[in-house]
Each structure stands twice: as C-alpha cells, then as structure tokens.
Amino acid sequence: MTHTDSAPPEIRQDIDPALRIDGLTVSYGGASVLFSVDFEAPVGSMSVIVGPNGAGKSTLIKAVLGIVPRISGDIKLFGLPLSANRHRVAYVPQRASIDWDFPACVADVVAMGLYQELGLLRRYTADHRERVREALDRVGLQDFAQRQIGQLSGGQQQRVFVARALVQNADLYILDEPFAAVDAATERTLAAVLQRLVLNGKTVLCVHHELSTAADYFSHAMLLNVRCIAYGAIQDVFTPEALQETYGARLSVEQLDRIRHSLAGRASPS
Amino acid sequence: MNEFTSNLLSALTLRAGFNSALVCIGAALLGIAAGSVGTYALLRRRSLASDAAGHATLPGLVIVFILLSWLSGDARWVPALMLGAACSAAVGLASVQLIHSRSRLPEDAAIGIVLSVFFGVGIVLMTVAQNLQTGQQAGLAAYLLGSAASMLRNEAQLIAAAAFLLSLVIYALRRPLNLVCFDPDYARVQGLSVQRMDLALNILLLTVVVISLKVVGLVLSVALTIIPAVAARFWTDNTRHMVTVAATLGGAGGYIGAALSSSTENLPTGAVITLTLFSIFLASLLLAPARGVLATLLRHLSFRRRVHRRQGLLALYRGEPIYDGLTLKLLRKAAWIRRDGVATPAGAIAAQRAARDEQLWTLLRKRHSSNKLARQYHQLVPIRHVLSEDALHELERELQARASEDQGQEEDHGRH
Numbered sequence: 061m062t063h064t065d066s067a068p069p070e071i072r073q074d075i076d077p078a079l080r081i082d083g084l085t086v087s088y089g090g091a092s093v094l095f096s097v098d099f100e101a102p103v104g105s106m107s108v109i110v111g112p113n114g115a116g117k118s119t120l121i122k123a124v125l126g127i128v129p130r131i132s133g134d135i136k137l138f139g140l141p142l143s144a145n146r147h148r149v150a151y152v153p154q155r156a157s158i159d160w161d162f163p164a165c166v167a168d169v170v171a172m173g174l175y176q177e178l179g180l181l182r183r184y185t186a187d188h189r190e191r192v193r194e195a196l197d198r199v200g201l202q203d204f205a206q207r208q209i210g211q212l213s214g215g216q217q218q219r220v221f222v223a224r225a226l227v228q229n230a231d232l233y234i235l236d237e238p239f240a241a242v243d244a245a246t247e248r249t250l251a252a253v254l255q256r257l258v259l260n261g262k263t264v265l266c267v268h269h270e271l272s273t274a275a276d277y278f279s280h281a282m283l284l285n286v287r288c289i290a291y292g293a294i295q296d297v298f299t300p301e302a303l304q305e306t307y308g309a310r311l312s313v314e315q316l317d318r319i320r321h322s323l324a325g326r327a328s329p330s
Numbered sequence: 331m332n333e334f335t336s337n338l339l340s341a342l343t344l345r346a347g348f349n350s351a352l353v354c355i356g357a358a359l360l361g362i363a364a365g366s367v368g369t370y371a372l373l374r375r376r377s378l379a380s381d382a383a384g385h386a387t388l389p390g391l392v393i394v395f396i397l398l399s400w401l402s403g404d405a406r407w408v409p410a411l412m413l414g415a416a417c418s419a420a421v422g423l424a425s426v427q428l429i430h431s432r433s434r435l436p437e438d439a440a441i442g443i444v445l446s447v448f449f450g451v452g453i454v455l456m457t458v459a460q461n462l463q464t465g466q467q468a469g470l471a472a473y474l475l476g477s478a479a480s481m482l483r484n485e486a487q488l489i490a491a492a493a494f495l496l497s498l499v500i501y502a503l504r505r506p507l508n509l510v511c512f513d514p515d516y517a518r519v520q521g522l523s524v525q526r527m528d529l530a531l532n533i534l535l536l537t538v539v540v541i542s543l544k545v546v547g548l549v550l551s552v553a554l555t556i557i558p559a560v561a562a563r564f565w566t567d568n569t570r571h572m573v574t575v576a577a578t579l580g581g582a583g584g585y586i587g588a589a590l591s592s593s594t595e596n597l598p599t600g601a602v603i604t605l606t607l608f609s610i611f612l613a614s615l616l617l618a619p620a621r622g623v624l625a626t627l628l629r630h631l632s633f634r635r636r637v638h639r640r641q642g643l644l645a646l647y648r649g650e651p652i653y654d655g656l657t658l659k660l661l662r663k664a665a666w667i668r669r670d671g672v673a674t675p676a677g678a679i680a681a682q683r684a685a686r687d688e689q690l691w692t693l694l695r696k697r698h699s700s701n702k703l704a705r706q707y708h709q710l711v712p713i714r715h716v717l718s719e720d721a722l723h724e725l726e727r728e729l730q731a732r733a734s735e736d737q738g739q740e741e742d743h744g745r746h
Contacts, residue, residue, distance in 0.1 A: 125519045143521075151519040158513045162373065163569050172509055175520045180502055203702055208567040 076139030078103045078232045078263035084133030086123050093119045097288045106264045108274045111284035112307050117267040121234050125151055147176050150225035152235040155217050160210045167192050167205040169220050173227040195227040200249050215246030235266045251277050272315055275322040295323050337593035350592040353478040356486040357545050357584035363493035365580025366500045367534045368555030369573045373511035378441045381552035383539045385445045386422025387415035388452025395470050396459050405466045416540045422448050423532050476547030476600030478588055485544055492541045508569055546600035557607040564618035583607035636710050643684035646673050687713050690725055
C-alpha cells in the first residue's frame, strides 16, 4: 500500500472523505473478486479506478452502492453508511446494462433521477420539469427530451444516464465506464461536465478502462487488481512499479511512456 | 340479420338479459385490471409468471373443493375456493422464486417445472374429487377453461372491487415499478427494494389470475395479462400510455369476447376472449402507425423510392448514365426521362433543383452542425421545408456569391 498525503490544496482533510472503504471483500462462488480493499476519495476529488479486465472495478462500485453483497468490510459515504446518505450519491451504470427498447423518452429516463424526492405520490411539478430540461442542457441533449431512447446513439445514451445523475443534485457521483465506446465529442462533453462538478465542490469517482488517458482527467487514482495496489494523488500512484504490479506483463513500454508524458504535462503548468 | 348477429348486438348493448350483461361488464373490468398489471409484468420480463400462477391454482382449488364437500356438502362456496386458489398459486410463485434463486436454473425453466408439476397434482386431485358423492364436479371443471355463463352477481361484484383496487395499487406504485422494470440496479441505489417490488408484482399477478378463474379459466388466464400488454407496445413509446392502452385493449377484448361467447351456446368464454384479444393483437401488429408492420414496410418503401429518385436526378444533373431498374422506372413514371433515357425538359429542371438543394444543404451544414439538421439531411428533407423563406434567400445569395467567387478565381487562374 503506497498511500500518500500530498493532496492538492483544495482538498480538505479535516472533514469526512466522500467515500471511505475499509477491508472490502466480495466473492462469487469460492473465489474473491475483491480482497480486503482500502480506499479513500476526499471531498472535491476526481478519482479513477483503473485495473486490467477482471480486476473487479465494476464490482467495487456495485459493492459500494449495495448492488452486490459484500462478505466483509466497511463502507462510509461522507462518514455515514449508504442507507443514511443515499440522497447524496448519484450512480451512472454501464450503458449496456439495460434494454434500450424500453418504452420511455429521454425526459422520462432523466426524471427517474428525481425518484427519491418524488416518492410514490408527490406531484411532478413544472419545477421538476425545468430541472430535467436543465440537466439535459448540461450534457447537450436539450433537443432530445421527447426522443424515444432506442433511437439514440451510444454516446447520447451515455449522456442521458449522466443527465439522470445530474438532476439528482448529489454530492458524490459514481460512474461505471462513462467513456466506454462513446464518440470523441461525447467524451469531451462528459469530461467537461464532470470537471465542472468537481469545481463546484462535488466528488467524482469513475471506473475507467483506458489507462493512458486516465491522467488527463483525474486528480486521484486507485490501482486495482482484486487487491488494491495503491491509491492517492494520481502522480504518486501512477509509478512504473505500481502500474507493473497492477497490469503485470500486459503493460507495454509505450503505454508507460504515454502516462509519464501526460503526468509531466500536468505537473509543468502548476 | 341472422340469429347470431342479433344476439351479439343485444349482448354488446347489454340488452341480452341480466346475466349476460353481468358477464360482459365483469370481463371488461377484468381485462382492464389484467392489461395494466400485465404491462409491468411484460416490462419486467415476468409475463410467464402469470402462467405459472394460473396453473398452480388448481391443487388449491381442488383441495378446498374436497374439504368443502366433506364438511358442508355444498362445495361451491366461492370465497373459500378463491382463497384456496390464491394460496396454492402463491406457493407456486414462491417455488419459482426459490428454484431460480437457489439453483443456477433460468427463470423460464423454473416456471416450466412449477407449472407442469402443480397442474399435474391438480389433475390427480381432480380424479379423487370425481369419486366424491357430491354431484357438483361440473363446477370444478368450469374453472379449467372458464364458464362465465354461470357467473353470479356476487362474483361479478368481487371482480369489480378487485379490478378497482388493482388499478389504484398500480397507480400508486407506477414510479417504483417503472424504475425496477427499466434498471433494477439503479432502482436499488435509489433505495428501492427490488425484491419487495417483485413481490408486489407477483401479488398483483396472482390477484388477476384468481379473479379471472371463473371468466377465462386457469389454463388461459395468462392470455389476459400478456396479450393486451404486447398489443399496447405497438401503439406507444411511453410506459404510462402503455398501461392505459393495455387496460383499454384488455377491457375491450374482455367485453367483446364475453358478448361473443354469450351469443351462442357452448362457446367457452375463456377461449373466445383469448381469440378476441389475439385479433386485437394482430390488428395492432399490422396497423399501428409507428411500430406496426405495415407502417414500417410502407415507410421503408417510400423512402427507398425517394432515395432512388434523388440519386437518379443527381445523375441526370451530372450527365451520368443510369442503370438501376427501379431508378429508371421512377424517373420515367415522373416523366423526367424519355424511353431512351434522355432527360425531358421537366426532368432537366427537376435535376437542376435537386442539385441546387444538395448544394444548399452542403453550405448550410458547413455553417451549422446540429444533430437535428444532420438527421433531416439524411432523411432527404427538401431544404425549403427546413428553413424559413428569409433564411433560404440568404443562403441562396451566399451560394451565388461563392459560385461567382469560384468562377472569378478560376478566370484569374486561367489568365496567369
């Protein structure tokens, strides 16, 4: 474990972290998918979970969100268990996880993010409609509110999911592969949306498949391969040794160079 | 007018006697409740669970029947029979859940096991019941395929009350049901218990099945929940509307089916309602405007013709030869080309216009790139339908200016 304390100045250490994981273990059948994972995402950080295929990245966030059960471990969101802080967490699942032929339009799906406020019977007011419109505006889908979701491109579907998280007005945003198989325009839009959230004091945690671009977007990182190899500020975590330990022989020299280069690019202006 | 049609007409207008009217209204209310519950069952991919529930009612029904005839001699006390049916259907659904969650078997396999075993047990028990000395076994057989003709006033009232209650519950649970159907993981993160919602949906399905026993029978009760919902899917892309449409189609199917079966002797109500619902489904499949088969086919054919016409005109404009049979046929039909393939004066004008439209589109898309414009362009919408007259004039002026600029440059180039 190479946890370091050299966080950027805007991160406050005196308050509870947005997410703290202690000794999380999840198993399917007899084998651990995650083993004794520790992690901390400070408030206002933009964190990324990276690791090879089968490292348990999606399982980790599903365990954090109570979608898959855990064998052991403790999870605190802003110092409290999930059940007490549900309204402060927004989840963006993988786009491929649902049937897009479902009878709903874009605005219907985004309005699902309001469920915790609306409950069973509270009225869906003009104010709610306005918030849905605004969320769509932020991801650049304002013209698509009434479109059937099956007619959207992959990138647009991803934006709908992000808009559904935005409308919730949460403090911690957890995204599962938000940039997977989307067009370059969507990746730019979404990265800008997430960066703006962080500027407004929100916390973002993503699973990200592309190791070489992780350093472009994120301030904090966790290297995961069933066990947590390292976590903390990204420039401290992305050391050649730790990356090699995470990916084994799968990491090419070119990839390492590219990461070193983009980390150097981050360091120079500041 | 023959006897059947006059019977049917009086049944449809509720003038065929008290009992027939009772059956028609009961079946309609049942269809409404089943249609709305069935929509969520379909969206949650649990349609077949209602088939399992239907078949699993039989053992409970027969056991209560045997107990009643031992205890009181009158084995047709409806509330007790329905309670027995509900209990054994609940055991059936719980078994499906148990098999599915405790083994790695898929749910449809679990449904297959439960459905056949419970039905088998029920049939064996029925043989036992046949040997009892009550003389009321015919009443039991009516629950297999439905026998609405023998419906009593209090049975119709029970259906009405249950249908009303079901509609209220569906309305109250519409948001969580919607969330769980669309994305169960997300629903869980929002604090919903997916298990509890599935249980609620199971109870709703079970209630529909139990109140439908007398009308359609346990074998065909699944038709009431599945068919209106799948038919409704053709008419709308919105879950809330889908519930309303399915309820309407289910109600209409129940009403018309019950009227049909009461107009002739010996037509089993359940089968007739099922066939009526199937006709509604078939009509929806073929005729629905957005998702129906005919509309899709017509849209495809008409777009194909537009593409061929446009390609043909652009080829004419560029003076390229046309070989495609359909293109030639369409251009000839519009009198744009002669038999020998040479453009007519009208064809030349149309070709010019098509080329101009294409140029204007190219220019417009260079200036504004929006998804909406791109879609309209790929749908071959003429540009004058997209822009206001002023905007179009401005665009045309710009095109003119660019063309003369290009010409000027070319002349400059030639001079040097």
